[in-house]
Amino acid sequence: MDIAVVVLNWNGKALLETYLASVLTHSAEAKVYVADNASTDGSLELLTQQFPEVVVLKNTTNLGFAGGYNQALNYVEEDIYVLLNNDVKVTKGWLSPFLELFASNPSIAAIQPKIKSIQHPKNFDYAGAAGGFIDALGYPFCRGRIFDSIEEDTGQYDTEIEVFWASGACLAIRKECFELADGFDESYFAHQEEIDLCWRLKNLGFSIMYTYKSEVFHQGGGTLSSSSSYKTFLNFRNSLSSILKNSDRNPYPILFVRMLLDGIAGLRFLTQGKFSHFFAIFRAHLSFYSKFRDLIEKRQQLPKKKQNFLVRSIVWHSFVLNIKQFSRLKMINK
Template sequence: MDLSPLISIIIVNYNGADVILDCLRSIYERCSSVTFEVIVIDNASSDGSLGQIHQEFPQVSLLTQDTNLGFGKANNIGVRYAQGEFLFFLNSDTLIPTDILLSLLTKLTQSSDVGIVGPRLLNTDGSFQLSVSKEISILGEFQTLQQVRRYRDQATRKSLSQLYSHDQFVDIVVGAAMFMRRSLFQQVGGFDETFFMYLEESDLCKRVRDLGYTILYTSDISLIHIGGYSVAKASETMAKEYRRSQRYYYKKHRPVWEQWLLAAYLSCKSWYTNYAR
């Protein structure tokens, strides 16, 4: 009899002692509809979270790294050890309110065209959290920025949440919760490890769509996402990392004229920040 888990839940941890234990508890306390394993890749945490995970959750496959490898590379390492036919990439600052694994599996396998499923993300108070974005491009980033502004404005957030109150195909789902077949992940070559943090999920979604698959956002399945936990600890460094990832993404996927336009915009913004005060 095959005892291999059907789903491999893969979590990257970096100094997440305040959140990852609650995340793991929510998984083990609420998920039982299908067989699963949990793989945690620790990116050289120094906050004691490594020992806490090992002590409270000896059943977790804990892969320790000597340095912070970044989000994409760490996930790729996790996939190499994964036994499941399906992969659930999950942030350490998420909570599973109900057993969602079978529902995710059903959404993904309802059509052979679906490549990635992204569930509806909620804030800790249960309110709607924006968890999709447009294609990364000059126009797409402008459209996404407009959505972010609508989300931040309480007067328009409700109408925005109604736009995402039903299942729909989107360009990108955020990397906090992504469900897909392991075979497809391997087919596209996994996460591009040139991205240390930011846009790696956008790049993965792009390459999946380029193969003819769709990205499904589902409002029927929800989980809580605290959001920005690791990033908040080094916001200035991560702001620079975002720009590096953005330039690389445009070089990889966008036409030359958009690369030039982005470079001009960033140069003007840097000049204004440094000299026009």
């Protein structure tokens, strides 16, 4: 199998200077691309001068994570894509476990490595940690990260298992599966588009895997920081969209409960004085309802496969039961 590492970039010159060298050093078996979303900060000049061996795919406008990858990957011919954020440091041998897993089982569509924090190298990273899941209400969480509670990596999740979603910070995926699922949903622009893609792949009968044998380190917040209200808007809106499009159950009761819980989250932001985040949730719901008809059409076009969720409500576990570690969750399917 041929493999390509595709780094998406938008005005990330400083990040490319910091992290792209590690990708080139440890990816001898891959062809390395940078998909650039019309950067204006000198990123292209940097690539030409310092990284001439990298193939640059130039998008004409900033299409976000979803559209940026969709457009660029039309020009990538390798069998396996490894989609990599521009703020990720990779390690020796990081690609081999992906190739071994893909070769072992043709039903595996996508794989995520262990993702740890560059700032706190003993800890998992927020974006994916040791593999992603969602609860029955569509809220995402990870082995090693529940909401903002992040665990130290002590080897507690050193097992290769099937997960619900793989992080877009470092996502290995078969080209044929990506194309079969029609790629990322460009209406998401950014955030949670990988959850939607993985959910659609699972509905198509494929599996998503996590491997601890590959390890990378993620800076996080390279494009949108955690304090960004726009990031809050995208996360809440896109999560609702994924439920309506992909759930194998009647989505309307779920969406009603989400409306209530998202309202509580908004009130929590108000009490914290984070007014822009409160309005971001309000705008997220308005945007979601405005796209309702289009989302229903997408729902009708997709097959639905029964999914087993580990917990009914990660909100209940985290904020009521005060459970902050994945291993302590009261699993439905244990």
